[in-house]
Amino acid sequence: MQWIALLACGFIAVQMAMIIFSGKSLCLNDGCGIAEKLTTVAPLYLNLSGFVYFLAVFCACRWFRTRPLPAFDWLRLLLLIGLAVEGVLVSYQVFVIHTLCSYCLIIFSCIVLLNILYGRQQLFLGIPLFLAVLAAFTILNFGPALLTLQNQTLASGTIAVKKCALPSKQLYFFFSSDCPHCKNVLKALENCNSCEFHFNPVDKIKSLSIPELEYSRTYNPAxxxxxLSLVKIQTIPVLLVQNPDGLTFIKGEESIISFISQACFREEPQLYLDSSLYNAP
Known part of the structure; x- marks a missing residue:
């Protein structure tokens, strides 16, 4: 057990070094970036707390290895605390941000393995604790709270922007690289118009065939x-319109093309549009 804790300490130390010297964290997917943006504590301090935790587990293992167990098993409590915290973090990824952080899963695996190695009684205590945390998250609704972060997430998910002279509207187009309906909408946006279009793909792409785009240095499709998942939209293409009184989501190829034809390709955009074309979240 002590070597697993020590290995986890080393792994976290490498992560902290990368954050300090390169400003980027080690992760195999986009989940880490999303998780970091939705926390109030800096990633460096989160990793530092994990380092201290595994160091405490290592010291406890070394201490109790050569001494009789005390009346109160502090190592058991320490492992259960770690499992409970990881239950919260995993539940947050599954039920709230709907994406998994590969680095977080590695740390979670270390804590699970430590609890398994501590014996059958630890499993009898740890499994119900972890399941209770998962069950608590299934009955909570975090959507409205996360939507307050949409200004940040919209910008972070934009791969490119098409700007024309004096744009009257800012629109965000959600699409995928293999969607034929999305391609038809993209083709309709090739010419300059009176709207500023932000392109937010749901998958990784390198570039678009539309001319005169200003590309972002980085973007996160997750x-x-x-x-889209927070507003219960499961299909694409989708056009997001920012209005003074809120947001409007326009779904489907025909509705999107009809909207931009009226709002973006006329010298004086119409003030009153067919309300059947779009849906509020």
Whole structure:
């Protein structure tokens, strides 16, 4: 057990070093970036707390290895605390941001393995504790709270922007690289118009065939999937319109093309549009 705790300490130390010297964390997917953006504590301090935790587990293992167990098993409590905290973090990823952080899962695996190695009684205590945390998250609704972060996530999910002279509207287009309906909408946006279009793909792409685009240095497609999932939209293409009184989501190829034809390709955009074309979240 002590070597697993020590290995976890080393792994977290490498992660902290990367954050300090390169400003980027080690992760195999986009989940880490999303999780970091939705926390109030800096990633460095989160990793530092994990480092201290595994160091405490290592010291406890070394201490109790050569001494009789005390009346109160502090190591058992320490392992249960770690399992409970990881239950919260895993539940947050599954039920709230709908994406998994590969680095977080590695740390979670270390804590699970430590609890398994501590014996059958630890499993009898740990499994119900972990399941209770999962059950608590299934009955909670975090959507409205996360939607307050949409200004940040919209910008972070934009791969490119098409700007024309004096745009009158800012629109966000959610699409995928293999969607034929999305391609038809993209083709309709090739010419300049009176709207500023932000392109937010739900998958990784390198570039678009539309001319005169201003590309972002980085973007995160998982954030776009998160936005759509929070407003219960499961199909694409989707056009997001920012209005003074809120947001409007326009779904479907025909509705989107009809909307932009009226709002973006006329010298004086119409003030009154067919309300059947769009849906509020």
């Amino acid at each position: 954030l776009n999937r998160l936005i």
